Amino acid sequence: MQSQAAADAGIAAAHTGLFTTGNCAAQPTPGRYVGSTAPVYTATVEYDAGLGWAAGCPSATATRIRIVSTGTAQAAGVNGASSGNSSKVEAVFAYLTPGVDPSGIGMYLYGGGTVESNSTLDLSEANGAGLMIKNGNLDCAKNNTVINGSVLINGNLTFTGTCRVNGSAWVAGAAILGSGSVRDNLSAASVSPNPPGTRVGGTYTQGAALPVIPGWAEVGYTPTAWVDATGAPYEVRTVTTSAACNLPNGSLGGTVAGKPVIINALGCAGGPTASNNTTVKLTSDVVIFAQQFEFSAVNSLAFASATTAAHRIWFVTPDYVADGAPSCLRAPAVQNQGNFAVKNGFTIADPIIAMLYTPCAFAGFNGFNWRGQVYSGEYSSAKNNPTFTFVPVGVAGVDLDTGGSTTTITHPQPGSVVSRRDLAG
Known part of the structure; x- marks a missing residue:
């Protein structure tokens, strides 16, 4: 017609x-x-x-x-x-x-993880589950952990302390509730105690099909994937001296004020370093690529805004093996990759938001405060009074909602x- x-x-x-x-x-x-x-x-x-x-x-x-x-x-x-x-x-x-589109959930722990000792995870802004485990267990141990949001686990869920999920839990394996509780609904292959009684505020369903957990997203070192909202590429700055591997107690950002920068710290032996009582003040969006981020010996490391402007920071350890699974190339591999480790005071201060991507583990201890997302490959930990608040960030070149790659556009x-x-x- x-x-x-x-x-x-x-x-x-x-x-x-x-x-x-x-x-x-x-x-x-x-x-x-x-x-x-x-x-x-x-x-x-x-x-x-x-x-x-x-x-x-x-x-x-x-x-x-x-x-x-x-x-x-x-x-x-x-x-x-x-x-x-x-x-x-x-x-x-x-x-x-153009630019980095937010995608993904609050915590994607591919290989599982543990949260314990007064941990507070606020994942409630995520649609569906705010914490997902693709191939492992979630262990909620010790005192008074609160997960505000739902969890999706392709493995077992074990409460060995007074842990509480203020949402629903989908569990492929066993749900061992101990003295913990799930405020809403629980789906699991088995539950202990059985019946769960008041430990589940909603309905317990045995063996129901789980929602889909996205596959692992492969993020390499690809600077061309990073463009700003105008389509302009990020500045790339390569660290060439050991002194430059030390994060500044002061301003960090693009050479042009407000313009984003990629800091290639892949050549820093042991990853970037920082002194005690360091506050890195961002003047723009910043991406740091490193083989590892070993801050566990640093007391009081904070990332804040140099002004009142909101900025984003990405901590990226590349996954060099494109096999659909996390590949942490630890020593003796030449890459000498390692965990993102923080201890004794680590803060992402409002209005900064942060995205961690690592095929290795996230090891957070002793009072870290994180605003953004965590995406880790190996069994990870959040222990001893950590606070986590989900804010969408995303990563250039991938869609964390699907695990697939995306095309960079310039207009x-x-x-x-x-x-x-x-x-x-």
């Missing part, structure tokens, strides 16, 4: 135009694409930036676009028939912008199709 083909052509014209910076705004009526000769169509663009659909070209904060196209037949229907004279089609697309453009349908009229 001619009108249907014309409407489809309008969708295609607007969709193609939105790949070129400024094309939408350059139309005679911004946000409106018109074909005045066959195929004849009028296609209007709308965007959603979180407050519902708005007419016009997408804003910098848009996450979806909608194109509604009306096509007109070249020849009107015969004998007064008009049903095919015009057709209307709606297509909704994701809208992609805003339509993404995948969300929906497409014919409309009346």
